[in-house]
Amino acid sequence: MRKYVIAALCCLLSLFALAGCKSSVPENTVFSVDDLSGKKIGVQLGTTGDTLVSEYEEDGSGTVVERYNKGNDAIQALKQGKVDAVVIDIQPAKAFTEANSDLTILEEEFVNEDYALCISKSRPELKASINEAIRALKENGTLDNILKNYIGEDAGKTPYVTPEGTEHSNGTLVMATNAYFKPYEYYEGGEIVGIDVDMATAIADYLGMNLKIEDMEFDSIITAVQSGKADFGAAGMTVTPERLKNIDFSDTYTTSQQVIVVRDNDAIGANSNIIEKFKNDFLTDNRYEFLLTGLRNTIIIAVCAALMGILIGFFVAVIRSTHDKTGGLTIANFICNIYLTVIRGTPTMVQLLIIYYIIFGSVDINKLAVAILAFGINSGAYVAEIFRSGIMSIDNGQFEAARSLGLTYKKTFIYVILPQAFKNVLPALANEFIVLLKETSISGYIGLTDLTRGGDIIRSNTYDAMLPLFVVALIYLVLVVILSALVKKLERRLRSNERRL
Amino acid sequence: MSADYNDSDVILRVEGLKKAFGDHVVLENINTTVKKGEVIAIIGPSGCGKSTFLRSLNLLETPTEGHIYFHGTDITDKNVNINQLREKIGMVFQHFNLFPNMTVKKNIMLAPVQLKLMSESEAEKRAVELLERVGLAEKANAYPDMLSGGQKQRVAIARAMAMNPDVMLFDEPTSALDPEMVGEVLNIMKELAESGMTMIIVTHEMGFAREVANRCMFFADTKIMEENNPKELFENPQTPRLKDFLSKVL
Numbered sequence: 080m081r082k083y084v085i086a087a088l089c090c091l092l093s094l095f096a097l098a099g100c101k102s103s104v105p106e107n108t109v110f111s112v113d114d115l116s117g118k119k120i121g122v123q124l125g126t127t128g129d130t131l132v133s134e135y136e137e138d139g140s141g142t143v144v145e146r147y148n149k150g151n152d153a154i155q156a157l158k159q160g161k162v163d164a165v166v167i168d169i170q171p172a173k174a175f176t177e178a179n180s181d182l183t184i185l186e187e188e189f190v191n192e193d194y195a196l197c198i199s200k201s202r203p204e205l206k207a208s209i210n211e212a213i214r215a216l217k218e219n220g221t222l223d224n225i226l227k228n229y230i231g232e233d234a235g236k237t238p239y240v241t242p243e244g245t246e247h248s249n250g251t252l253v254m255a256t257n258a259y260f261k262p263y264e265y266y267e268g269g270e271i272v273g274i275d276v277d278m279a280t281a282i283a284d285y286l287g288m289n290l291k292i293e294d295m296e297f298d299s300i301i302t303a304v305q306s307g308k309a310d311f312g313a314a315g316m317t318v319t320p321e322r323l324k325n326i327d328f329s330d331t332y333t334t335s336q337q338v339i340v341v342r343d344n345d346a347i348g349a350n351s352n353i354i355e356k357f358k359n360d361f362l363t364d365n366r367y368e369f370l371l372t373g374l375r376n377t378i379i380i381a382v383c384a385a386l387m388g389i390l391i392g393f394f395v396a397v398i399r400s401t402h403d404k405t406g407g408l409t410i411a412n413f414i415c416n417i418y419l420t421v422i423r424g425t426p427t428m429v430q431l432l433i434i435y436y437i438i439f440g441s442v443d444i445n446k447l448a449v450a451i452l453a454f455g456i457n458s459g460a461y462v463a464e465i466f467r468s469g470i471m472s473i474d475n476g477q478f479e480a481a482r483s484l485g486l487t488y489k490k491t492f493i494y495v496i497l498p499q500a501f502k503n504v505l506p507a508l509a510n511e512f513i514v515l516l517k518e519t520s521i522s523g524y525i526g527l528t529d530l531t532r533g534g535d536i537i538r539s540n541t542y543d544a545m546l547p548l549f550v551v552a553l554i555y556l557v558l559v560v561i562l563s564a565l566v567k568k569l570e571r572r573l574r575s576n577e578r579r580l
Numbered sequence: 581m582s583a584d585y586n587d588s589d590v591i592l593r594v595e596g597l598k599k600a601f602g603d604h605v606v607l608e609n610i611n612t613t614v615k616k617g618e619v620i621a622i623i624g625p626s627g628c629g630k631s632t633f634l635r636s637l638n639l640l641e642t643p644t645e646g647h648i649y650f651h652g653t654d655i656t657d658k659n660v661n662i663n664q665l666r667e668k669i670g671m672v673f674q675h676f677n678l679f680p681n682m683t684v685k686k687n688i689m690l691a692p693v694q695l696k697l698m699s700e701s702e703a704e705k706r707a708v709e710l711l712e713r714v715g716l717a718e719k720a721n722a723y724p725d726m727l728s729g730g731q732k733q734r735v736a737i738a739r740a741m742a743m744n745p746d747v748m749l750f751d752e753p754t755s756a757l758d759p760e761m762v763g764e765v766l767n768i769m770k771e772l773a774e775s776g777m778t779m780i781i782v783t784h785e786m787g788f789a790r791e792v793a794n795r796c797m798f799f800a801d802t803k804i805m806e807e808n809n810p811k812e813l814f815e816n817p818q819t820p821r822l823k824d825f826l827s828k829v830l
């Protein structure tokens with residue numbers, strides 16, 4: 080027990096040491112657009128910034144583009160000197176530089192761009208309706224009010240409200256977004272808000288439909304719209320030739336700029352202290368609730384998927400070892416082999432995405448259920464092999480002794496082989512559960528708020544990259560340490576059963 | 581076919597048994613009959629197929645050719661319920677094969693209870709009785725790992741007896757034991773023989789075979805090379821192979 084306490088203390092200490100230390104800002108090297116050539120540039124994967132900067136990569140000047148899943152990560156890399164500049168949309172850039180006084184936006188604009196909604200190519204009638212709605216909202220000033228409500232002096236003064244008497248009788252419109260993009264879409268008090276959200280609500284109201292928002296990774300949005308998981312995507316998306324190959328766009332609803340964020344060496348370090356950061360990250364707006372929700376989902380997914388994995392693994396292992404021992408069940412064994420090969424031969428994340436976007440592509444299904452299914456099927460393959468090695472490790476004499484007493488194959492398995500096999504593999508099973516628990520951290524890819532993503536949501540709100548990550552890591556660590564301790568106890572109990580006189 | 585198939589005294593009848601593992605013929609054209617109350621000792625050099633023969637009798641090995649009749653039923657027939665027949669053919673292994681995940685008592689109770697031959701309490705009573713008989717009453721709640729080799733084998737004998745078998749097969753039951761434990765196991769087997777149990781015993785304990793068996797078979801070169809009452813077999817070997825074998829083991 081003492082070991083664990085010490086381990087936990089060390090973690091806490093290093094956490095505060097790391098979060099508290101104020102990094103001295105590396106020298107800035109980018110002062111204009113021309114300086115970008117030959118530098119390391121950070122972008123968010125799949126954004127317009129990514130597309131634009133990628134051209135530099137091919138011009139032979141040695142420019143390197145680092146692509147991050149979140150703008151936040153790119154900004155963090157910039158602060159640490161891993162990249163020299165970040166190309167990003169102006170609005171989030173403003174939010175980032177406000178939160179990080181050691182960063183600044185270059186005055187020279189990089190590129191102007193138009194934002195539009197993406198719509199599947201196979202739904203021209205939807206595109207027409209949306210375009211008509213956008214036109215109407217532009218004309219009656221609704222769109223302007225929405226923009227003003229988030230950007231500029233009068234922010235917060237003209238919130239969008241659904242016009243009285245609006246009926247929502249024409250069904251539901253599903254919007255795909257990536258809610259890490261203030262002020263276009265972000266989390267506030269557990270809900271996704273922002274310009275795109277209000278505009279989409281206004282469009283839905285105009286069309287007499289309900290709006291449903293699906294949050295996901297930015298680079299999943301186009302897939303979701305293509306597969307029919309969502310009707311349209313709204314995420315500060317720019318029309319680019321590359322994107323037009325796969326997807327259609329509505330008319331432009333607003334314009335924006337891509338700007339260059341660089342380190343500001345003149346800034347006076349004004350990093351707020353760790354207590355302030357902690358308050359802001361977890362207490363303001365009850366942000367800790369993101370972690371609680373995430374933790375709850377992580378545990379639900381891990382436990383249910385583990386049970387499912389044990390069930391699948393058990394049957395697969397019994398089929399496979401029956402085949403090994405008796406030569407029977409050839410077809411079932413063949414199917415099991417395919418299952419094992421496919422599942423163990425592909426990354427879990429790819430399996431999760433395939434199950435969500437392809438297998439359940441056009442079905443409205445609970446994301447938690449999808450995650451449980453995906454991780455359960457995945458874990459089943461590993462558990463099957465664990466069980467099988469446990470079964471095969473039992474001396475054949477056990478089998479023969481039971482059979483010679485007249486017990487059937489099935490009863491022999493149930494009363495003699497499996498109890499021994501289970502005990503032999505318990506440590507391996509527990510290990511698999513721990514792996515599974517940590518693996519669920521990719522659930523964010525289907526827009527599910529698990530523990531990891533709970534931390535990400537806080538990061539996108541507070542622009543503090545470090546502390547939420549550490550806290551998330553600490554929670555995982557505590558879970559794993561508790562689990563390991565429980566398993567040790569269980570193992571000891573099982574062992575002492577056999578030794579007692 | 582001859583009339584004594586249904587002779588109630590005949591427990592096992594082996595006809596033209598052949599067993600090969602791939603191309604390797606281990607047994608060929610084995611014929612014999614085992615009658616109620618007989619104690620048969622099987623001797624022979626290592627690797628000559630003694631275990632294979634014994635294991636064929638309860639189909640732990642599937643014969644390549646030939647027939648084995650148990651109480652007149654051909655057990656090599658695919659339609660026969662082998663599990664039901666095995667209930668009446670007890671087997672004791674060289675390496676005991678006790679179930680380490682249960683107590684000694686549960687080892688003995690498992691089959692009678694699971695096969696619904698006895699209630700839980702009947703089986704428990706029987707287990708205690710049998711453990712007394714093999715002198716291990718105080719070990720009823722011990723786990724197998726706690727026992728010495730000799731004690732394990734005595735439990736294994738009790739486990740086989742719990743099914744009230746018509747015949748018991750022993751495959752070198754004392755070969756894995758330290759010398760000082762051989763006696764306790766042989767004593768139990770001797771008592772069992774005296775109680776009228778039909779037994780087929782593969783053994784290297786020539787003294788025991790001579791004293792306890794009514795019939796002795798010498799296996800060599802894929803067949804039963806010689807078969808006789810023990811006294812004759814040991815004192816008057818007919819074949820050079822048996823003479824040679826006896827000169828090495830006696």
Ligand SMILES: Nc1ncnc2c1ncn2[C@@H]1O[C@H](COP(=O)(O)OP(=O)(O)O)[C@@H](O)[C@H]1O
Pocket residue numbers: 601606624625626627628629630631632633
């Ligand atoms: N499962 C098996 N597969 C292949 N060969 C086997 C198998 N079991 C036994 N044998 C072979 O059959 C022969 C007889 O074995 P066994 O009956 O165990 O001999 P014994 O008990 O007389 O020492 C040996 O040559 C052994 O290698």
Ligand SMILES: [Mg+2]
Pocket residue numbers: 630631632751752
């Ligand atoms: Mg042998």
